[in-house]
Each structure stands twice: as C-alpha cells, then as structure tokens.
Amino acid sequence: MEAATHMPDVIHIGQLEIRARDGLLVAGGRTVTLSVREFELLVALASQAGRIVRREALYALVWGGELRPGDRSIDVYVRKLRVKLEDALPEWRFIHTHVGFGYRLEPEPSQPFHNAATRP
Amino acid sequence: MEAATHMPDVIHIGQLEIRARDGLLVAGGRTVTLSVREFELLVALASQAGRIVRREALYALVWGGELRPGDRSIDVYVRKLRVKLEDALPEWRFIHTHVGFGYRLEPEPSQPFHNAATRP
C-alpha cells in the first residue's frame, strides 16, 4: 500500500494543482471533484508528466494487475478526466494520445493562435 | 506535518465557533449541545477545514485505532452532526462528502439561490 514511489504531496502541472494526499484537484483556482479512479489515473499520468506513459503502465498503476486485451477502461477514464479538465480549463489541453503507445500529460493551449473574438 | 497535536482553543469556521477547550459549539450565536463523539468528529474535521479528511484519518483521530471494513460509525456520526448543524444553521451546509476519499468541512450556502424554475 505504499503510495507510488515517493512523490510530493502536491504536484503542479500548468494550472493544475494535484493534492495527492487530499485526493483533491485544484484547477485554475477552482476545486474539481474526481472519483477515485479518475484521481489515480491523473496521478499516474502526472507522476511522469511530459512523458508518454504506456497503457500497460497506466493499468498497472491504477487498476493493478495486467492489462487484458480488449479492456477499454483506460480509454473511458481518460475521457472522463479530459471532460472534467476541459470543463475547468477550456483553454488548455492536458492529456495527449500517442496511438499505439499511451498517453502524455502536458499543458498545451487549446488554440494555437490567439482569437480576440472568442465564443462567450 | 503534525496536525492535531495542538490547535487553538477556539476555531472559527463560517458561523461556527468551536471551543475545543470547553467542548462547546456555538453556531450563529446559539449554543449547540454535542456528545463527545460528535464533538471530536467536528474537531477532527475542523482541524483540516477546507480539505478532505480521509475516513481512515477520521477514525484514527476520533475513535482511535484502525478503521475496520464495514464499520459505519463515521457515517452515522456524520449524519448526527449534519442534523445538528442544519438545525442550527439551515442556510448552510458544512460537511461535504467526497466518495471514496472522505469528508470535507467547509461552509457553503445550502442553496446558491432560490431557483424557482430551472433544470428540466
């Protein structure tokens, strides 16, 4: 039951503040409620922020055990996370897909260029 | 690091005034009678107000020892506390549930506003 290696209690990634100890995520000042799985997935990605985390690794970290072929749990939870993150910080994209490899957590502006007149 | 070790005699949280020394709670000017367990639970939550306190931590702080699977004492006492708090300050909600994690003590208006006709 050792919490992953030894990561800091609070991880900062862009405007995300992941309070691993509290099971709490603060995005752009606002608190975002995550379920246990969602939170663990985020932590798993965050612990290797900026780098690709393989699906097998994610599964092992969050679900424990081996990823069975055909298991879509990861995809489903990546989606749930994306929705909540986008909800909190629409201007940023955090979870990037690397087909065939896995996912990478890194803040990136949603829009390449700056639109003066955006949607309200 | 150390938390509960030593805290102020009086904790203020919203309109709550917790007099730890006297084992007394004053809510919105009125005195509220709490049993020992109820009071300790409140103090445990208050000592980390605004943050999620895990069930295991609550159990350790209030009951002492380890939380056995299936033990619902916490739930029951959270309820008792909620009832008394709501009784004293109906306009506020203090104890928030974070499924899978624990509880968080923070004053929040019961109803952001009185929406007569909203959500279909």
Place this chain on the structure above:
DNA sequence: GGGCCCGTTCACCAGTTCTTCACAGCGGTT
C-alpha cells in the same frame, strides 16, 4: 427497576462510480 443518554450495529434505500458493450472515426495497409 425504569428512564435517559450515548455509542454501536443492522437493514434497507439511494446516489455514484465502475465496467462492459456497441458503434463511429482515423490512419495505415493490402
């Protein structure tokens, strides 16, 4: 003994969360 208060446990209900499906879209191959 008979109430009372308190803390614990039980049973059932309700709201969430997790898993699994089914189908759609995208590239890359054949």
Place this chain on the structure above:
DNA sequence: AACCGCTGTGAAGAACTGGTGAACGGGCCC
C-alpha cells in the same frame, strides 16, 4: 476501395459507497 488495429464516445447494467431510521446494550441517575 476494403480491411484492420486502435482510440473516441455514449449508454446500460452491475457493483459500491454512503444516507438514514431504528434496534440493541451499557452506564447513570432518579
């Protein structure tokens, strides 16, 4: 074009966690 592997996405049912009312038992005090 047709096919295939991989991921995106929405939905449905299963599995869990927490909410709640009430019963049970131990102390205490009258």
